[in-house]
Amino acid sequence: MSNFTMLIHGGAGTILKEDMTPALEHAYLEGLQMALSVSYAVLEQGGTAINAVKAALVLLEDNVLFNAGRGAVFTKKGVQEMDAAIMDGSDLSAGAVAGVRNVRNPIELATEVMRNSNHVFLSGKGANDFAIKQGIKLEPDEYFFSQFRYDQWKAIRDSDNYSLDHTNHHLEELMRDKKFGTIGAVACDSNGNVAAATSTGGMTNKKYGRIGDSPMIGAGTYANNATCAISCTGHGEIFIRSVAAYDVSCLMEYKGLSLREAMDKVVNEKLVKMQGEGGMIGVDAKGNAAMIFNSAGMYRGLKSSNGLQEVSIYK
Ligand code: ASP
Numbered sequence: 025m026s027n028f029t030m031l032i033h034g035g036a037g038t039i040l041k042e043d044m045t046p047a048l049e050h051a052y053l054e055g056l057q058m059a060l061s062v063s064y065a066v067l068e069q070g071g072t073a074i075n076a077v078k079a080a081l082v083l084l085e086d087n088v089l090f091n092a093g094r095g096a097v098f099t100k101k102g103v104q105e106m107d108a109a110i111m112d113g114s115d116l117s118a119g120a121v122a123g124v125r126n127v128r129n130p131i132e133l134a135t136e137v138m139r140n141s142n143h144v145f146l147s148g149k150g151a152n153d154f155a156i157k158q159g160i161k162l163e164p165d166e167y168f169f170s171q172f173r174y175d176q177w178k179a180i181r182d183s184d185n186y187s188l189d190h191t192n193h194h195l196e197e198l199m200r201d202k203k204f205g206t207i208g209a210v211a212c213d214s215n216g217n218v219a220a221a222t223s224t225g226g227m228t229n230k231k232y233g234r235i236g237d238s239p240m241i242g243a244g245t246y247a248n249n250a251t252c253a254i255s256c257t258g259h260g261e262i263f264i265r266s267v268a269a270y271d272v273s274c275l276m277e278y279k280g281l282s283l284r285e286a287m288d289k290v291v292n293e294k295l296v297k298m299q300g301e302g303g304m305i306g307v308d309a310k311g312n313a314a315m316i317f318n319s320a321g322m323y324r325g326l327k328s329s330n331g332l333q334e335v336s337i338y339k
Pocket of ligand 1: 035036091204205206224225226227235236237238244256257258259260261
């Protein structure tokens with residue numbers, strides 16, 4: 025039996041204490057704490073890493089504060105199009121969906137793709153048809169509505185600007201002032217199996233069916249017992265181009281780096297060079313864990329059987 029470890033994130037970016045009210049900070053920490061406790065309990069009761077990451081994401085998707093499931097950002101057309109992926113490091117099975125609408129928990133649909141389709145990645149209307157066929161829970165548009173996301177979108181909907189989660193800025197301002205509200209989880213269970221999951225509404229005012237890194241296996245999400253499980257958050261386009269999650273795995277597999285060394289290299293060297301702001305959480309099959317980001321903050325939490333426990337926001 026090995027150490028078991030649970031990690032979650034709720035997005036990274038320019039998250040500063042001075043921009044936060046005590047009530048909002050409390051609500052974020054409470055949301056993270058709840059998802060962490062429930063998913064850690066899955067591991068404690070001998071459950072699998074894959075079930076633990078799914079349990080964490082369902083709770084965070086149901087929490088309107090985070091940009092995934094309920095509370096997802098609005099697209100150019102004023103709807104929510106959501107992306108999610110899940111991967112099991114024990115057999116490299118994976119499932120992902122992109123641009124799905126009205127699905128209460130996109131991570132449930134991604135898991136269904138992994139388990140009960142002959143495919144890995146479904147998108148748009150086809151993915152929604154599959155959700156209906158498999159009896160995945162749907163919700164009306166009103167369920168996903170949140171006033172603050174709506175206001176963010178209203179401020180830029182008549183422009184060609186797009187914005188990452190909370191920001192309403194022009195593109196060059198985006199490079200300086202970004203917050204990313206994507207959610208993710210990684211886990212190592214008591215049998216030494218690892219898993220990763222990520223879910224997001226993507227970017228405010230996104231159009232043309234834009235898809236970020238979150239649902240792309242290898243970019244925003246990856247898990248392999250031989251190396252690590254990784255879930256990313258940040259400027260999706262850059263994470264896709266740098267194949268960020270798989271790059272951590274490769275640095276461990278081919279260069280013999282430790283989990284922390286590999287994550288540090290990708291987040292603080294390679295992504296920084298490409299102006300890729302954001303971060304990632306990671307765990308290996310021995311239960312070693314790291315949460316690394318190059319932005320001002322990352323909503324994050326960690327709990328492990330060797331006594332480590334942390335829920336935090338700022339650097
Ligand atoms: N990576 C996500 C995307 O580009 C955004 C985020 O992390 O919040 O869709």
